[in-house]
Amino acid sequence: MTTPSKVSYLTVDAEQAGQRLDNFLMKHLKGAPKSLIYRIVRSGEVRVNKGRADVTYRMLEGDQVRVPPLRLSEPQPRLESEQAARGPALPIVFEDEALLVINKPAGLAVHGGSGVSFGVIEQLRALRPTAKFLELVHRLDRETSGLLLVAKKRSALVALHEMLRDDRGIDKRYLALVKGCFPDPRRHVRFKLLKYVTESGERRVRVGPEGQEAHTVFNRHRRFSDATLLEAELKTGRTHQIRVHLAQAGFPILGDDKYGDFTLNKLLPRQGLKRMFLHAWRLRLPHPLTGVPLELEAALPQELSSYLDSLEVLGDD
CATH class of the missing domain: 3.30.2350.10 (Pseudouridine synthase)
Known part of the structure; x- marks a missing residue:
């Protein structure tokens, strides 16, 4: 079974600053395979401060991250x-x-x-x-x-x-x-x-x-x-x-x-x-x-x- 999600907007805090974009997303998108995260970043579906960003981008405090709707498997976190x-x-x-x-x-x-x-x-x-x-x-x-x-x-x-x-x-x-x-x-x-x-x-x-x-x-x-x-x-x-x-x-x-x-x-x-x-x-x-x-x-x-x-x-x- 899969569960659809809505567009979400995340704000990077001081503790999250310095992380790579891919690692930041993996922590927020529980159950999402790394291949999916790389695909939505490369396609531009993920936006940082309304612009495209590479998976290697290092997050800054206050950055705004747009995450697109995804369908994620529920059992994965368990x-x-x-x-x-x-x-x-x-x-x-x-x-x-x-x-x-x-x-x-x-x-x-x-x-x-x-x-x-x-x-x-x-x-x-x-x-x-x-x-x-x-x-x-x-x-x-x-x-x-x-x-x-x-x-x-x-x-x-x-x-x-x-x-x-x-x-x-x-x-x-x-x-x-x-x-x-x-x-x-x-x-x-x-x-x-x-x-x-x-x-x-x-x-x-x-x-x-x-x-x-x-x-x-x-x-x-x-x-x-x-x-x-x-x-x-x-x-x-x-x-x-x-x-x-x-x-x-x-x-x-x-x-x-x-x-x-x-x-x-x-x-x-x-x-x-x-x-x-x-x-x-x-x-x-x-x-x-x-x-x-x-x-x-x-x-x-x-x-x-x-x-x-x-x-x-x-x-x-």
Whole structure:
């Protein structure tokens, strides 16, 4: 069954300002497929301030948006809510009026796209249909677990992005278990990183002189007979930075299916490790609106801590 709608006029408020037009419309047109939204924008049926606009247009406070009559499927919002309920739990580590921090499970993408229809942000929006604003502050790889920042206000998102651009405002720490004996208690790694796309369309990163500056500090935590637990301290925030830096340094992360030791990875599930051993365990930052220092932690997931317990310990650092 479908329900026709009438022409509607929407006014962009301060919290909505800065969003792309397509994302703005998707939040207001519950159940509308993205293809429909792109079509009505391209055809000129959607008007911003009485004129045509591209889907990439960034909304300004006070913009007037005309939305044409549409026939939308009624069950879609309920289906989204059911999918969110069936999805993996999203444990909340911290929440106030401006910020939400969750402990993302491994295997869950942070947003839909690239063959994934439902990610963390879509799940949060389905679970909180009355929330006016929910936006990712940064990303975690699908295979990586741990702390993920979500802004609940536009002002918080802008402030947090400024901190991330500064490369000093937010202290992000990860735990990674790597192949072999990492010899240094502390090591600075600076390899320039270049993003590229494989022939199959997969996003990858490699080291190259034409790439972006990237800096990671690795602190040795525990030594095992054939592996080392490291804390990675991000000084820059490039795509796959920790994974590529460690692989290039000769210490690939256990279970990394893009940059790891593929022969070793085949043996790991039988030994008890069924995922990549990378976890975003600690965040230190000033609150984006109040400036109050925040220190947030997420303990290693059970599947990772259990695997560590099965290894032969050589020493702690």
